[in-house]
Amino acid sequence: MKLPTLQKGRRFWWDTLEAYVYLLPTLAVLGLFTFYPFVNAFLYSVYDIRTRTVPGPVLHATADSTAWVTALARGRIPEELSDVLRVRGVDPHELWVRLRQADRWVVKDEASGQEYIIVREGEELRVHQATTGWAMESVGWANFTWAFQDPDFRKALVNTTVYVGVSVPTTLFLALLLATLLHRGVRGKAFFRLTSFLPYITPVVAITMVWAWIYDRNFGLLNYFLRSVGSLFGVEVSLIDWLNDPRYVMPALIVMNVWRFVGYQALILLAGMQGIDREYYEAARVDGAGAFGVWRKITVPLLTPQIFFLLIISLIGSFKIFEEVLILLHGPGPQKSGLTVVYYVFTKAFDSGHYGLASAASVILFAIIFVLSLFQLTVTQRRVHYER
């Protein structure tokens, strides 16, 4: 692309600058909460990260350790240490011991906040400047190996794949049916459109709380319904523990989310259907095509841009399922049957403090989504028909 020269394109540069000013708030938010963590996740995935006191360069070494150890063990500052640090401008009266172990001690300078660590190395004691905080130690691919060897991560991958594999096509198929019905002009179309879209705009927490009640073993609506239907046919239906039986946890999650997203997807598809030129339908009818034939040969192919969009969006969204697991199951579910990759990442980072492992798991998830999206872009898009 040839950029305009400064003289000729003053207007262009002004417009560009103006555009960036408008974009700035969004870019700042995205940068801070999306791009920065995104890049850091890659970085952290090759580190072991822990809170610890890390020694800096050696300031002093001494072989005469008895007096030091005795003083430090009592929480006092050894004379020689005072001298060493006084030379560096530290007032010894400002020094105090905050950590004592058999072979290392941490002393803090109250005035500057600087910490010094005294480490026993064989017969020698060494004084270092020290920093306490997040310390990163490079471990190469160890976190990735750890993730793949962790049965929980493998289980999370399988669970997530099952969830995506079932919920994405099911939601899309049901949304297509719903959109077709709404498009054909059923009675109460506006009502159906509204009610099917409501789950999408309702907060996930509220939805999940309601479904937790629906799935309750003893007092839930679903078991009540199943028992009522069973009794109509004289069949004793035993109570199903939807959220406590590992066999039913994943179906429970899938059903809830299919219900949640089907209305939204149907609305997108409906908008697509309404945009299809009526001439195609008229021509098809003139040629004697039936309703199903028209739907299969005209509606669906011309909806492929919307279907493709929904496929990508729901695939990415489904791989990131998290809140539903947290609220519905209050954990990974019985025998970790509801453990998903993002939930695994969350617990490893914020419950166990394994930030490196959590980052590695999130990078693996990113790679999976990226490859699948790329596959969809290159392969599936060939089947997308854009109306010209």
Added chain:
Amino acid sequence: MRRVAILTLVCALGVGALGQVTISFWHAMSGALGTTLTELIEKFHDENPAITVDLIYQGGYSALQQKLIAAVAAGEPPTLAQQYENWTTLWLDALVDLDLFLPEDLQGEFLPQFSQLFEGRMVTVPFNKSILVLYYRPDLVPNPPTTWAEFEAYVTAIGKDEAKGIYGTAFRPPNPEIFLTLLNQAGGSILSDDWSEVTINNAAGLEAAEFAARLAKYALVDSAYTSDAIQKGLTIGLFIDTSAGYTYNMNAAKTAGVPLAVAPLPCHVNCASMIQGTNLAVFAPKQSRAQIEAAAKLIAFLLREDNTTYWAQKTGYLPVTRGAIYGDAWQAYIATKPEQKAMTEQLIAGGFGQLLHPRYMDMRSLLITYWELLVKGEDTPKAIMDALAAEIEAIR
């Protein structure tokens, strides 16, 4: 003249503020617990006008843990916070050695059950402590069991009838502390004393697992709190639960219109019972010595005999110092409260704490997985214990 007066006032305020120290205290005590804690902090303010405690409720324990993890990572932790032992191991280097700051007489006051050193350091002190005890239905269990055999006999006799909502006992898969208590009672442990060997699947471990598996056949196995089941009207004959759940369990029983009582756990080789609840620790980053000293002063205040006793009476937790637990006030209190007496006896008879291994957090996660398999009867106790031992060995 007016200027001089203003200047004098400003100087006076400035001088007053110079000696003022503010410390932050993050906690997870909600409802009545939070109210009692606030009361104690107000009392502390009255006694120590130069110290301001910024008491910050951070939500439940999970929220507190997650916020502490983030705060420590960001280098901005609070001065003082409640924390479980397995959280402490995540940020050990960021904590202050409390024995350097706490009064010596207080340090010798902790019951041995609460004495714990992290890599040789005293970085925490016990605060809101509870213990596993036995809850039982007096109408179904006239005399609470004192041995495993009696416990099992009651559970078997009450049996399990899902259609009628009757269960001999109840197990919560997310609560492996019940198994750890049985393990300890059988004389077992997760690791050997020097941590050089995984011992969870030895004879004692297997005995505990087999006992739990036998009870599980008659148990309600549910992740939800047992009080929820009681409130829903389910019948649970007798079950092991923390003394901190006392109010919830009793209220649930009251709602359901059934009697419920508390007794010490039945014993086996010994009368062990796992101590639950959090400790207090002081963070070093960004804190001045004056703040750390103020935090230590607050800890000493909270653990003073009158205050820890008041805290225990109001909250259902247990007093944590020798003076308080054997003191007149607590002894007089439990003389009229058989449930609290049972909890106190349980603590003295066999209270034991968490394994202070740096990978305990991961071990507990494994314990939850295998405890669930055990109580759901997914495999034989031996196979489950061997698999658990192998996984612990891999991360030890």
